[in-house]
Amino acid sequence: MAHKPQIKIPATYMRGGTSKGVFFRLQDLPEAAQQPGAARDAVLLRVIGSPDPYAKHTDGMGGATSSTSKTVIVSKSTQPGHDVDYLFGQVSIDKPFVDWSGNCGNLSSAVGPFAIANGLIDADKIPQNGICEVRIWQANIGKTIVNKVPISNGEVQETGDFELDGVTFPAAEIAVEFMDPSADGESMFPTGNLIDELDVPGVGKLKATLINAGIPTIFLNAEDIGYSGTELQEAINGDEAALERFETIRAYGAVKMGLINDVSEAAARQHTPKVAFVAPPKGYAASSGKVVEANEIDLLVRAMSMGKLHHAMMGTAAVAIGTAAAIPGTTVNLAAGGGDRTLVNFGHPSGTLQVGAECKQVNGQWTAVKAIMSRSARVLMEGHVRIPGDVL
Structure with missing residues (x-):
């Protein structure tokens, strides 16, 4: 042949x-x-x-x-x-x-x-x-x-x-600027709320910030789902039950955000939305062994990507983190201590990352002007x- x-x-x-x-x-x-x-x-x-x-x-x-x-x-x-x-x-x-x-x-x-x-x-x-x-x-x-x-x-x-x-x-x-990262013609908060209650079968009711900036993201409080925010990949990626819970949360969050009509459609949209969980700052050892001290960061963030805990932080999710942190009252902002901020330094599994965001209210609606970070x-x-x- x-x-x-x-x-x-x-x-x-x-x-x-x-x-x-x-x-x-x-x-x-x-x-x-x-x-x-x-x-x-x-x-x-x-x-x-x-x-x-x-x-x-x-x-x-x-x-x-x-x-x-x-x-x-x-x-x-x-x-x-x-x-x-x-x-x-x-x-x-x-x-x-x-x-x-x-x-x-x-x-x-x-x-x-x-x-x-x-x-x-x-x-x-x-x-x-x-x-x-x-x-x-x-x-x-x-x-x-x-x-x-x-x-x-x-x-x-x-x-x-x-x-x-x-x-x-x-x-x-390399300085990277994400201009007007919120969704065109749509509210940056698809439900109109800074914090929503997600009712997820088998998981329960969870407080979540649903934001579309950089990439559609669902931000949860770590303690609400049984985590501290200091977890590394093996703590979650080796736990099939945990991965299934996160995927269920993602599917119901996607429906709430209007990205899909039914949870059955989530499997055909694996890249978005992301699910992340946040916590106030505390010290931990990163995956490299580097010690991250609580006073070095404003908050802890862990994010899921394509069904697994990410080894560091996705750039688009960092845009979402910086944007949400800049808006008083979101889960991300509250985990960072609340108040007004244009810059946030957060801890992730590999270490820390700083991202800046400029947000403003127009006719009562929050919008992101730009988000900035450095990469290589x-x-x-x-x-x-x-x-x-x-x-x-």
Whole structure:
């Protein structure tokens, strides 16, 4: 029996923040995959190595975690006032499914460097030395992101001394601004309340802040679900009953937020909403062994991603945390001690992260102007990925 040869696709493997993924220029994808649909999904699934019932991604570029099973497509922008369009695909590990419903805030920091290095930014915008500001249209959610990318000798500066908890080695700092991160035409609080009561079968009634800023997120109080807020991954990811409870909470929260009509639809929307739990500050040992003191942070946050506790913090969830912390009366704000704030430093499983947010009320409705954080990004490998020819 004859078999088709492998297809060779130009690609770059990059770390952005505490995530990594396979980056493509839209024009380099096979023609059938240059538009949304089954062909594109099939290509990206095979690149990552999904679905993998062994949950190892041995036959693909994925890392068998939600942080490392990611794909990015970048192209010259079709939007006025923007340099590039950025589309993010979260690839399921064990199911034949690519979720296009949200953004990856961590990989957002790698889009500008990728675009500069791959000829998608006009040469006259790139200084010989200094900062190149790349305006990015996040096509999944229709929002603007700005990368401020350091340039040395006309090229992206990747090495540096900026340290980011959750990433082993230092690198150059990239400032990332998420502009107007709340949902267009919708209340940032879909129910109109800063705190709602979620009635979840088998779990009970829970107080929750339901917010759509950065990414739709459900914020719970840690103590209400039996946690301290200092948990590391093994405390939750090895507990199947706990994972099932979190997924049930996520499904009922998604209905309450109007993202789905019925809890049965949650399985087809794995990337959003996120579920996170918060607690007042207390000391703990991070996953690296680093000791985080209570006086170093404003609150504790742990977040679920694709059905597992995240090893650090998703960038989009950090936007939601910073935004919710800036609004007096939310669960996040109260865990941080209440009051007005434009900056919050929170503890996560890998250490700490600081995020700023500017919010205001317009006609009685809260809206986020922007959220700001620092990340780093680095090319890990570039060249081509290969997939079997029978994928298309």
